[in-house]
Amino acid sequence: MEEDNHLLSIVLSPSPSSFQKCIVVALALFSWILIHKWNQRNKTVGPKTWPLIGASIELLKNYERMHDWLVDHLSVSKTTTVPLPFTTYIYIAEPSNVEHVLKTNFSNYPKGELYRSYMHVLLGDGIFNADGEMWRKQRKTASFEFASKNLRDFSTTVFREYAVKLSNILCNVSVNHHDIDMQDLYMRMTLDSICKVGFGVEIGTLSPNLPDNSFAQAFDEANTVVTLRFIDPLWRIKRFLQIGSEALLERSIKVVDDFTYSMIRRRKAEWKNNKMKHDILSRFIELGKEPESGFNSDKSLRDIVLNFVIAGRDTTATTLSWFTYMLITHPDKAEKLYMELKSFEEERAKEQNIKLIPYDKDDVQSFERRISQLAGLLNYDSLGKLSYLTAAISETLRLYPAVPQDPKGATRDDVLPDGTKVKAGSLVTYVPYSMGRMEYNWGPDAKSFKPERWFKDGALQTFSPFKFTAFQAGPRICLGRDSAYLQMKMTLAIVCRFFEFKLVPDHPVHYRMMTILSMAQGLKVQVSRRT
Ligand code: HEM
Ligand SMILES: *[C@@H]1O[C@H](CO)[C@@H](O)[C@H](O)[C@H]1NC(C)=O
Numbered sequence: 001m002e003e004d005n006h007l008l009s010i011v012l013s014p015s016p017s018s019f020q021k022c023i024v025v026a027l028a029l030f031s032w033i034l035i036h037k038w039n040q041r042n043k044t045v046g047p048k049t050w051p052l053i054g055a056s057i058e059l060l061k062n063y064e065r066m067h068d069w070l071v072d073h074l075s076v077s078k079t080t081t082v083p084l085p086f087t088t089y090i091y092i093a094e095p096s097n098v099e100h101v102l103k104t105n106f107s108n109y110p111k112g113e114l115y116r117s118y119m120h121v122l123l124g125d126g127i128f129n130a131d132g133e134m135w136r137k138q139r140k141t142a143s144f145e146f147a148s149k150n151l152r153d154f155s156t157t158v159f160r161e162y163a164v165k166l167s168n169i170l171c172n173v174s175v176n177h178h179d180i181d182m183q184d185l186y187m188r189m190t191l192d193s194i195c196k197v198g199f200g201v202e203i204g205t206l207s208p209n210l211p212d213n214s215f216a217q218a219f220d221e222a223n224t225v226v227t228l229r230f231i232d233p234l235w236r237i238k239r240f241l242q243i244g245s246e247a248l249l250e251r252s253i254k255v256v257d258d259f260t261y262s263m264i265r266r267r268k269a270e271w272k273n274n275k276m277k278h279d280i281l282s283r284f285i286e287l288g289k290e291p292e293s294g295f296n297s298d299k300s301l302r303d304i305v306l307n308f309v310i311a312g313r314d315t316t317a318t319t320l321s322w323f324t325y326m327l328i329t330h331p332d333k334a335e336k337l338y339m340e341l342k343s344f345e346e347e348r349a350k351e352q353n354i355k356l357i358p359y360d361k362d363d364v365q366s367f368e369r370r371i372s373q374l375a376g377l378l379n380y381d382s383l384g385k386l387s388y389l390t391a392a393i394s395e396t397l398r399l400y401p402a403v404p405q406d407p408k409g410a411t412r413d414d415v416l417p418d419g420t421k422v423k424a425g426s427l428v429t430y431v432p433y434s435m436g437r438m439e440y441n442w443g444p445d446a447k448s449f450k451p452e453r454w455f456k457d458g459a460l461q462t463f464s465p466f467k468f469t470a471f472q473a474g475p476r477i478c479l480g481r482d483s484a485y486l487q488m489k490m491t492l493a494i495v496c497r498f499f500e501f502k503l504v505p506d507h508p509v510h511y512r513m514m515t516i517l518s519m520a521q522g523l524k525v526q527v528s529r530r531t
């Protein structure tokens with residue numbers, strides 16, 4: 001107490017003796033900073049740091065462009081260390097380091113308690129936010145589901161139906177010369193389809209009148225606020241006081257929960273009527289009848305549902321949006337794709353002895369009939385023949401991975417293959433967005449959109465999942481990869497065959513900082529029909 005008063009008097013009224021002390025303190029501070037700077041004198045890589053607060057200032061200053069800030073750093077140094085007040089963030093972009101973290105030493109790099117505590121309010125104990133036994137159990141059940149042919153056939157039908165719905169809306173929009181936000185439309189489509197495939201319910205956000213969608217809005221809001229926690233040291237205080245972003249979060253979560261619990265109740269009611277269903281939620285409800293399964297409460301089902309929504313909706317929709325943007329900005333690639341789709345249509349029709357319906361693009365009815373006809377030719381096998389489309393999707397994901405960075409919490413001290421020391425408690429993050437843009441990974445044209453790089457001797461080639469990390473790699477690799485490609489190919493085959501897009505003049509396209517790489521202001525376009 002006395003000490004405190006004394007310090008206070010130094011500051012408030014510097015008498016000669018306290019003035020001296022003041023100098024001493026200032027000198028100590030000054031030399032500490034000097035020593036810190038001296039220690040960093042040979043440091044040519046990594047962000048600028050300060051004593052105590054580490055690189056917080058740099059991180060905050062660059063928050064809105066963080067992915068590109070990381071590109072800048074990681075292109076100079078394959079591993080970038082960002083010291084922060086209570087932890088260290090280590091960003092990696094080199095495949096052998098990534099393999100070490102995601103596979104070789106998997107058990108040392110779970111999501112970790114830090115990540116789990118930040119995301120818990122939204123994801124709860126669902127698969128994305130679970131480690132250990134809880135994760136393993138959900139992984140097992142879900143991978144069993146994804147492997148089933150039943151689910152694949154069901155998904156194919158659903159994806160086709162919703163892709164046609166989306167095309168009809170585009171047709172309507174092109175007739176009326178309205179602008180439309182493609183990201184919003186894709187989000188509606190993927191939300192409707194994940195709800196149908198995952199939980200067997202029809203929620204109809206892709207109706208022609210495009211109804212307001214409070215669930216989707218609240219869900220995005222919650223996701224953004226939760227992401228902010230990673231760099232906002234004050235969030236716990238804000239949450240305690242229920243002010244600012246954390247108050248908004250509370251309201252958003254309420255909307256999200258209401259929607260989710262009502263979906264679960266609906267499903268359980270139908271279940272009582274003895275209608276056997278094969279959707280993913282039903283499977284977990286069934287398992288939940290075993291008390292020790294861990295899926296027996298509505299809360300655990302809520303977590304499962306929300307994790308699948310975040311897994312299946314945002315990732316696919318943002319990828320479709322960036323894909324559309326790539327076509328707008330690369331007309332030569334768009335033309336190449338159009339040619340592939342035209343000849344695909346003709347060949348499939350010939351193969352099945354079907355006559356293609358002649359249409360006039362100014363006659364909407366014949367146009368829509370032709371769309372339905374092409375849709376009828378699309379299924380899992382025939383879509384496999386669209387190799388330029390597949391390559392262009394992979395190329396989009398290389399440059400605009402839906403999950404741009406993905407942190408893991410180190411449980412014990414470790415050393416990465418490149419010699420970087422990892423302290424227990426640090427966050428080690430592999431950065432797909434940066435990885436796709438590194439010349440040391442992809443060569444001098446790394447930053448260009450070139451679907452052609454996915455071909456070798458005329459056939460599609462794959463790359464190591466530790467280099468092309470859009471779907472993660474190792475034991476926790478994305479479970480929905482094939483399903484996502486199926487939906488994206490189905491949708492884009494129809495959309496890119498029959499429509500052309502122009503960006504609304506001056507519409508800004510850049511990402512929003514959240515766990516998913518979505519477009520901050522959506523993708524506003526003008527649509528026209530093609531012959
Ligand atoms: C373009 C589309 C997609 C991309 C880029 C993508 C990417 C990813 C990534 C990066 C992860 C790892 C996240 C983590 O650290 O836990 C992941 C996990 C997962 N994804 Fe996907 N995903 C996509 C679509 C889907 C779809 C459509 C589904 C299912 C409906 C799905 C289901 C899952 C599941 C269940 C996991 C958790 C796996 C685990 O933790 O064991 N994904 N995905
Ligand atoms: C076209 O859009 C309008 C709203 O702009 C909607 O009322 C109408 O039902 C739509 N028609 C079709 C065929 O989708």
Ligand SMILES: *[C@@H]1O[C@H](CO)[C@@H](O)[C@H](O)[C@H]1NC(C)=O
Nearest residue numbers: 104105108411412413414415
């Ligand atoms: C994995 O991490 C542990 C620390 O948990 C370390 O002791 C071990 O050497 C690492 N294993 C490999 C294969 O690098």
